Amino acid sequence: MSDVKKIAVIGLGYVGLPLAVHLARHYSVIGLDIDSTRVDELKTGQDRTNEIDPEVLNASTLDITDQISAIEDADVFIVTVPTPVDSKNEPDLAAVRGASKLVGGILKKGAIVVYESTVYPGVTEDVAGPELEAASGLVCGTDFFLGYSPERINPGDKEHTVDKITKVVAGQNDEVTKTLSEIYGCLTSGGIFVARDIRTAEAAKVIENAQRDINIAFINEVTTIFQKMDLSVYDVLEAAGTKWNFLKFAPGLVGGHCIGVDPFYLAHSATTLGLHPEIILAGRRINDGMGKYVADCIADELAKKGTGSGAKILVLGLTFKENVPDLRNSRVIDIVRELESRGFLVDVHDAFADAAEADSIFEVALMPSLDGEGSYDCVVGAVPHQPYVEFDVARFKSLLNKNGLVADIKGMWRSLELPAHIGRWQL
Numbered sequence: 105m106s107d108v109k110k111i112a113v114i115g116l117g118y119v120g121l122p123l124a125v126h127l128a129r130h131y132s133v134i135g136l137d138i139d140s141t142r143v144d145e146l147k148t149g150q151d152r153t154n155e156i157d158p159e160v161l162n163a164s165t166l167d168i169t170d171q172i173s174a175i176e177d178a179d180v181f182i183v184t185v186p187t188p189v190d191s192k193n194e195p196d197l198a199a200v201r202g203a204s205k206l207v208g209g210i211l212k213k214g215a216i217v218v219y220e221s222t223v224y225p226g227v228t229e230d231v232a233g234p235e236l237e238a239a240s241g242l243v244c245g246t247d248f249f250l251g252y253s254p255e256r257i258n259p260g261d262k263e264h265t266v267d268k269i270t271k272v273v274a275g276q277n278d279e280v281t282k283t284l285s286e287i288y289g290c291l292t293s294g295g296i297f298v299a300r301d302i303r304t305a306e307a308a309k310v311i312e313n314a315q316r317d318i319n320i321a322f323i324n325e326v327t328t329i330f331q332k333m334d335l336s337v338y339d340v341l342e343a344a345g346t347k348w349n350f351l352k353f354a355p356g357l358v359g360g361h362c363i364g365v366d367p368f369y370l371a372h373s374a375t376t377l378g379l380h381p382e383i384i385l386a387g388r389r390i391n392d393g394m395g396k397y398v399a400d401c402i403a404d405e406l407a408k409k410g411t412g413s414g415a416k417i418l419v420l421g422l423t424f425k426e427n428v429p430d431l432r433n434s435r436v437i438d439i440v441r442e443l444e445s446r447g448f449l450v451d452v453h454d455a456f457a458d459a460a461e462a463d464s465i466f467e468v469a470l471m472p473s474l475d476g477e478g479s480y481d482c483v484v485g486a487v488p489h490q491p492y493v494e495f496d497v498a499r500f501k502s503l504l505n506k507n508g509l510v511a512d513i514k515g516m517w518r519s520l521e522l523p524a525h526i527g528r529w530q531l
């Protein structure tokens with residue numbers, strides 16, 4: 105057994121918090137976040153990402169802090185900070201650099217610094233390592249060591265949790281890899297896969313998400329073709345899905361912190377090597393164009409009903425996926441803005457999102473409730489949150505005026521029989 109005494113997890117968000125809580129079952133663990141509001145909430149057992157239940161958090165031995173001095177005695181640091189893109193879709197490594205500087209300031213000889221943030225190949229060794237060296241005055245690979253272990257969890261997914269999925273690990277040398285295999289081996293029942301090296305592990309993660317993006321883009325593209333042919337893509341997918349090797353993807357918006365972002369990290373790597381990534385960027389373009397496409401379709405359907413500018417539209421769901429409060433990089437906003445630009449009056453409701461966050465990220469004033477609301481010309485099902493999936497005909501009758509339209513982007517009301525006077529459009 106290696107001699108790991110204390111692990112510090114840096115960044116207690118969707119990834120870092122579950123990781124820290126699970127590791128704390130086996131090791132002495134301290135979690136650090138620079139957001140003191142987040143730290144205060146977590147100390148009272150409140151996790152606004154809904155990944156960890158209050159009773160689990162309260163019962164955990166995990167220490168939580170916003171003070172760097174509190175993690176000084178850790179010998180393993182695991183960095184789980186955000187890796188978004190900037191306004192030009194270029195990798196924004198500010199948090200990785202910031203966390204590395206922070207850790208570098210307290211780094212001691214023999215420590216291991218592991219990155220879990222999704223990055224392009226080379227970031228751990230070429231960006232984070234030098235930041236750690238500069239801040240610590242120590243030599244990477246001699247005085248301290250690097251590791252990488254990509255995170256695969258999926259917000260809101262209660263099945264593929266951090267304690268059940270296969271964890272890919274890579275260390276700067278065999279001894280580090282062994283220590284990481286040991287640490288993560290305690291964490292998960294899904295097994296450890298040792299990647300050839302750190303760059304390979306970084307590359308593996310980034311293509312997992314780019315592959316999903318491209319597959320969804322293909323389905324989105326065929327959806328637009330089938331719309332013109334008056335075919336339902338869901339009917340087509342159901343039939344095609346009976347083939348043993350047909351890949352199951354559904355059409356829709358692609359948002360969030362991962363799938364809509366990580367392909368740009370890979371594209372960045374390609375571009376710096378003088379390559380032009382065709383499929384990766386085409387996938388991004390198609391998926392990023394879906395909000396406008398959906399808004400165009402809804403406007404066309406409303407026009408067929410003689411409804412145009414000034415019509416009232418209710419959009420249900422603003423988060424990037426179902427049953428989570430995560431608003432980051434949600435593309436529902438594209439539909440809202442496109443509809444507004446055509447003169448429609450758009451209200452937005454979300455069953456899980458935080459109203460203050462929706463206001464600060466998108467300047468959208470979420471409706472406090474749907475009770476008593478009615479006489480919309482159109483209800484758009486943008487995110488299949490469970491409460492919306494459960495809508496029945498009576499609910500639509502109460503929300504819509506007589507000539508109303510139901511626009512179902514995720515096929516969540518496919519099997520619902522609507523009265524003839526209510527129109528239906530489905531992606």
Ligand SMILES: NC(=O)c1ccc[n+]([C@@H]2O[C@H](COP(=O)([O-])OP(=O)(O)OC[C@H]3O[C@@H](n4cnc5c(N)ncnc54)[C@H](O)[C@@H]3O)[C@@H](O)[C@H]2O)c1
Nearest residue numbers: 115116117118119137138139185187202203221222255259
């Ligand atoms: N969300 C997911 O499902 C998911 C899945 C797999 C991989 N990832 C990757 O994991 C990484 C983290 O994602 P997330 O969703 O947990 O992000 P998040 O925004 O939920 O959490 C990140 C946390 O890091 C904190 N932070 C930022 N800079 C810091 C610093 N310098 N020092 C300490 N704390 C700092 C923030 O305050 C925040 O609480 C990203 O690279 C992401 O791509 C995310």
